[in-house]
Amino acid sequence: MSREKNVYVCAECGGTAPKWQGQCPACGAWNTLIETRAAPAASPRFAALAGTTALPRVLAEIEAREAERFPTGIGEFDRALGGGLVAGGVTLIGGDPGIGKSTLLLQALASLAATQRVLYVSGEESGEQVAMRARRLSLDTGALRLFAEIKLEQILDVLRRDQPAVAVIDSIQTLWSDALSSAPGSVAQVRECAAQLTRLAKQSGTSILLVGHVTKEGAIAGPRVLEHIVDTVLYFEGDTHSAFRLIRAVKNRFGAVNEIGVFAMTERGLKGVSNPSALFLPSRVQAAPGACVMVTQEGTRPLLVEIQALVDAAHGNPRRLTVGLDAQRLAMLLAVLHRHAGIVCFDQDVFVNAVGGVRIIEPAADLAVTLAIVSSLTNRALPEKLIVFGEIGLTGEIRPAPRGQERLREAAKLGFTRALIPVANAPKQPIEGIETIAVARVEEAVSRLRELE
Structure with missing residues (x-):
C-alpha cells in the first residue's frame, strides 16, 4: 500500500x-x-476534456451578446448583481456570521420558486431548521426544494438530475469530496468543490449561489483562487447590532462593480431600502460641531452620508481612529491641514466616523473629513443644509470627484441648499434649489467655511 x-x-x-x-x-x-x-493523481473526472481540441477564432467573427438576466424579485439584491442572475453564472456571497446571508438567499429562492425551478442545498442546517426560518419569515415555500447534504458527489448528482434554474449552496466550506482525503473546509476541499460546481454550472446553465465564510480580517475564508473561479463576488457589510445591511459587488463578470444594495433587517427578513440617503442622515434638532454631510458615489447610486469627527486634547500619544474610512488617509489629511491651512492637530486625539455603518472607500470624502475636523477643533457647527465633496491632494489642491452633477442633484432632492465643491465640479448651468461654492485649495475651503457661518 x-x-x-x-x-x-x-x-x-x-x-x-x-x-x-x-x-x-x-x-x-x-x-x-x-x-x-x-490529492490523488489523474482523476477520471477531467477525462471528458482530455480529447477535445479547440481551434483559434477571429475575435471580430464572434457574436457578442448581452447575458440574459432574470430578476430575483428583491430589487436591492438585483442592483448589486447588476440586474439579476445569469444562467450558468456562479456567485459567491461572503459576510460575517449572522449578518443575513442565508436569510437573503432563502427569500430570493422563495420569490424565484414561483416562476423557476430552484434548489436550496443546506450543509450547515438541517431541513427542520431551514423550515423554521422560512416559517418565521412567512415565506411561500410550496415550490422550493431543499436538499440537506454535504457530500459533493451526491449534490452534483441531484443538480444533474433535477436541473434547477437556480441553486444555493450554503455553504461552500461545509462540502467535501471523495476525491480528496482532507477535512471539509480545508484549502484543497474548498477549491475542488468550487471548481466542480462551477464546471457543472457552465455545462448545465444552472445559476449557482455559493455562501462563503469570512476570516477575522473580513476576507472570504479559503484560497484566494476561489474568488477567481466564480463570476461574481458579493460582500455583506454592516454591524450585526444594527438593523441595516449593505451588500457590495467587488467582482462581476456580467456587470459593474462597486454597486451596493441597502437592506433593513426586520422581523420578516431583509427588506430593500428605496431611499438610502435618508437612512444615513440622522435627524438632529440642531447642527452640532464636528458633523459634515457628504455625497458619496457607490456605483451608479449617489448616497448622502454624515461624517462625524471628534477632536480632543491628547493625554499621552495622540490617537487617530476611523470607522468606515481609511485610517492612513486620515493621517495624510491632518498633515495637509497643518502644512497648507496652518491648523495643528499633533497634540490632539482625532476620531472620525461614517454614520450608519457604511464604508466609504472613495477619496471624494477628503474634503468632508477635513471640514468636520476643523468644525470639531474650533467647536463651531457647519452651516445647515450644506453638503461637501472633493478629493484633497498632498499639495493642498482640491481635485474633482466623478459624477459631480449627479451628486448635486441628489443633495438638492433631499433639501440641501448649498454645496462646497471643487472648482472642476462647478456646474455650467445652475441646478435648481442648490447654490454651489467652488474652491480650489484646502485653505480656501477653510476660509470660505468661516464666511458661511
Whole structure:
C-alpha cells in the first residue's frame, strides 16, 4: 500500500510546497501554508476534456451578446448583481456570521420558486431548521426544494438530475469530496468543490449561489483562487447590532462593480431600502460641531452620508481612529491641514466616523473629513443644509470627484441648499434649489467655511 503524502497549500493563492516554510514560494505571502493530504493523481473526472481540441477564432467573427438576466424579485439584491442572475453564472456571497446571508438567499429562492425551478442545498442546517426560518419569515415555500447534504458527489448528482434554474449552496466550506482525503473546509476541499460546481454550472446553465465564510480580517475564508473561479463576488457589510445591511459587488463578470444594495433587517427578513440617503442622515434638532454631510458615489447610486469627527486634547500619544474610512488617509489629511491651512492637530486625539455603518472607500470624502475636523477643533457647527465633496491632494489642491452633477442633484432632492465643491465640479448651468461654492485649495475651503457661518 502506497504511503499517503502530505503537502502544504497556500491559503492565499492555492500554491503547494512539499514542506512547511514561512513564506509561500508561489505568491510570497507569509504564514499562509496549511498542511493537507495530497490529492490523488489523474482523476477520471477531467477525462471528458482530455480529447477535445479547440481551434483559434477571429475575435471580430464572434457574436457578442448581452447575458440574459432574470430578476430575483428583491430589487436591492438585483442592483448589486447588476440586474439579476445569469444562467450558468456562479456567485459567491461572503459576510460575517449572522449578518443575513442565508436569510437573503432563502427569500430570493422563495420569490424565484414561483416562476423557476430552484434548489436550496443546506450543509450547515438541517431541513427542520431551514423550515423554521422560512416559517418565521412567512415565506411561500410550496415550490422550493431543499436538499440537506454535504457530500459533493451526491449534490452534483441531484443538480444533474433535477436541473434547477437556480441553486444555493450554503455553504461552500461545509462540502467535501471523495476525491480528496482532507477535512471539509480545508484549502484543497474548498477549491475542488468550487471548481466542480462551477464546471457543472457552465455545462448545465444552472445559476449557482455559493455562501462563503469570512476570516477575522473580513476576507472570504479559503484560497484566494476561489474568488477567481466564480463570476461574481458579493460582500455583506454592516454591524450585526444594527438593523441595516449593505451588500457590495467587488467582482462581476456580467456587470459593474462597486454597486451596493441597502437592506433593513426586520422581523420578516431583509427588506430593500428605496431611499438610502435618508437612512444615513440622522435627524438632529440642531447642527452640532464636528458633523459634515457628504455625497458619496457607490456605483451608479449617489448616497448622502454624515461624517462625524471628534477632536480632543491628547493625554499621552495622540490617537487617530476611523470607522468606515481609511485610517492612513486620515493621517495624510491632518498633515495637509497643518502644512497648507496652518491648523495643528499633533497634540490632539482625532476620531472620525461614517454614520450608519457604511464604508466609504472613495477619496471624494477628503474634503468632508477635513471640514468636520476643523468644525470639531474650533467647536463651531457647519452651516445647515450644506453638503461637501472633493478629493484633497498632498499639495493642498482640491481635485474633482466623478459624477459631480449627479451628486448635486441628489443633495438638492433631499433639501440641501448649498454645496462646497471643487472648482472642476462647478456646474455650467445652475441646478435648481442648490447654490454651489467652488474652491480650489484646502485653505480656501477653510476660509470660505468661516464666511458661511
